[in-house]
Amino acid sequence: MKGMTVIVKTISSWIKVLIFMFGIYIVITGHLTPGGGFAGGIILASSYVLLMLAFGRKFVEENLPLAAASRLDCLGAFLFAVIAILGMVLGGSFFVNFLYQKYLPGEPLSLISAGTIPLSNIAIGLKVSASLFLVILTLSIFRPDISADKKEQN
Amino acid sequence: MIGSRLPLFVAIPLVTAFVLPLFGRKGKAAATLLANLATIALLVLAIGTIGQSAVYEIGNWSIPLGINFVLDGLSSLLLLVISVVSAAAMLFSVRYMEQYTAKAKYLCLFMLMVAGMNGVVLSGDIFNLFVFLEIASLASYALVGFGCEHEELEAAFKYMVLGSIGSIFVLFGVTLVYGNTGTLNMAYISKAIAESGLNAGLGFALALFIVGFGLKAALVPFHAWLPDAHPSAPAPISAMLSGVLIKSLGAYALVRVVFNIFGITVSIGWLLLVLGLLSMVAGAFLALGQWDIKRLMAYSSISQLGYVVLGIGLGGTLIAKGDNPAWASLAILGGLFHLVNHAVYKSLLFLTSGSVQMATGTRQLKEMGGLAGKMPVTRATCTVASASIAGIPPFSGFWSKLILVVAAIGAGFYWVAAVIVFVSLCTLIMYLKVQRYAFLGELPENLQQVRENKGSMLIAMIFLACLCVLMGLLVIVPSLRANILDPAVKVLMDGVLYSANVIGM
């Protein structure tokens, strides 16, 4: 995959920023408006997919290598599990919303409210974006060499 | 206080799984060690749950607002079985999985599968049960195709399609239950059903659950995927799949839903009884004709799971009729004890088959022979497991089959007892065949260089073989039986009292 024409490349490099910002917005306001970690994470992933379609696979791989994406994936899942375990340590039970109940109740409908819910949204957004990017990248890297395999069969 | 430790059963394997892929190619030894430590920690924790019961409300939300863990006799029994088999299989994989690449990812998927099964067994919420069922299933689909050869991919695809259809049926059942009762907590569903009675919608949901979990358990009309999927997986995974996966995702979930949520009726009891009988007979006949050692064992798994479902179905029929609870509890005891036994000896058999396959490079019985001299430990453990599965007296399989036969005769189901004995004979024949063709007879020319495997593989096999010999004690020694098996039997005998127990605790 070599990528597309200059026009497409220029436009998509601009649009990419917009999509990325929009994804982050969806993630961090997930507890107030529709959206949340999953939708936002997929939007973040699709900004990279757009880059991949426009510039080709190589370009994206240089920016965010496979190994780094895999680490981000693990990190997101791990952070979410850590929030759960912190609930157990600080709040007395698995998944207690300890921030809201004990430390930081916040104003309803403001950005900083709802305790661990925005944090969980961020962790999930990170996890989902990294893992979906990883899937698309893995699927596009895989080039089946069918002819060689058929020869082997015969 | 056991209750506060319950989240660890899910948290430990999950966190281990999230960390494992971070180890690169160089950290392989550390990753293996970490995974082994995790399974051993789970085993220790599981031993701690013996004889206990608890309800744990996640996030401090009282049910039905939140999700809860329910630990009772049945889940404790299953937790114990899962952790014993996974510890042995993990130990076996240390050396065995050196043949394959991407070992860290293998360990990660293994831990995810364990987490999924523990989650299913502990969950007190029916949608949550579905979510964890999907985790364990997805991990097992990927593990079946781990070798990426023709047969493995074909088997993985077949397994994945049938498994996905099963999962969707379960999900559809969950939605119907929610639409009729307005709650997802198993105890509250049970309460609502007890109040309103079983209407058409709930009946259809029950049918969907039976088909969905039946597909996961590979009971006979739904068994098409098992004889392909189990042999294609790497040997420790075959041991996990046959040993615990079909039991925790299939049999356990089915029994939980039928007995504790919907309440057993005579017709459902008969349905389970017939499904069990069909699986027993069909599995045994199909196994007799096999020449592939792992495929033979896979068919025999269908047949053995049939015993479990038969015992529980027989007990359920008797409970629903209500005239002789003593025989009912004996039948259920036989079924559950057989579940434990089968988990141990079938995983041991698959591990020995993996050992043979690794040494000789083949799975075909016709290409083997005379391995007794070359591989003494594998031979000895395989003989113990074969004697156990065939029901030869001092070994564990004998006791569970004896209990089943006695319960069937006592309850007046003479023909069921006859079928049990007959299938037991077929099992004896098929494992004599394995012994005869694999370990006795002439050693073929090309296998002169064969050596016994070393290290962790042997430890895992010997550990399970010792259990096979000692398991009979579980029913003979009263104190063991009162702590391990009897609470599990009581959960099923109590039936829909489950909801009162959970809400009251």
Place this chain on the structure above:
Amino acid sequence: MLYALCFLLFMIGLYCAVVKKNMVKIVIGIMIMEYAVNLFLIMLGYRVGGVAPIVTRDQLGSTLGQVLPTFINTSVDPLPQALVLTAIVISLGSLALMISICIRTYQRYGTFDITEIRRLKG
């Protein structure tokens, strides 16, 4: 009636997954079944003339965290929506795994036709 149409969609998916012999078609059948279940679940929570389960500023009561009865009496059920969110992501995950098995199988066998992918017998 709407529920029955949803069930019809489910059965179309089941038919596709059972009868078709192309691997991608089978995957599509499973996807259709998932859509049907998701739609069905959301329909269960719908209320005639309802509002989305998101509290806005003019529905806040006077005391902290209190919600006006107009919201309580018109909001649709949030629980099925949470379940469907989970179910959608699960189906995306299983789609990714299924498609990668399909592609890998295609590489090995050179076909998507399951009647030609028959090495295992019995």
Place this chain on the structure above:
Amino acid sequence: MAIFYILLFFIIIAAIIAVETNDLLSSVICIGAIGFGASLMFLFLRAPDIAITQIVVEVLGLIILIRATISRDLTFITGDREFFGVVVSVVIVFVIFLAGIKVFETLPAFGTPVFTEATQAASQTYISQGLAKTGAANLVASVILDFRAYDTLGEATVLFTSIIGATVILRHKAKKLPEVLEK
């Protein structure tokens, strides 16, 4: 009300085309149509969260599906399974469908959700006290990330599992050669 029927008929027609067409690419495009129809339907059913998630999942799902079908030497498929088998399965599916239709009469009528009638339904509490108990204005977020956060952990794990599974299935070499093993 009519909008639901129109959308659902649209979805069903798209599903029938997706099932019956012989061109895999058009089949995949029909799946896209189903997904966007479903997304619109979620919007009208007052589920904006699901609508957003459905639409973005649909885009990625289509990319994944098209990856499987495009640039293959045969996207056209011919023939079905044997005629007898098809007839039998159609009959079985139809019978289950007829048996199932009665089931939906036991559910509360469309538009009156079950939680308004059932006693002790959790949803009543979620709506009336969700904001006070968790502080999140979006009640769906409060359910998935606080009341039922454990489900969401499971869901994230499912995604994680499938990603690891996909990379495992698509790796280049699965088994080591015997010579490497000896070392």
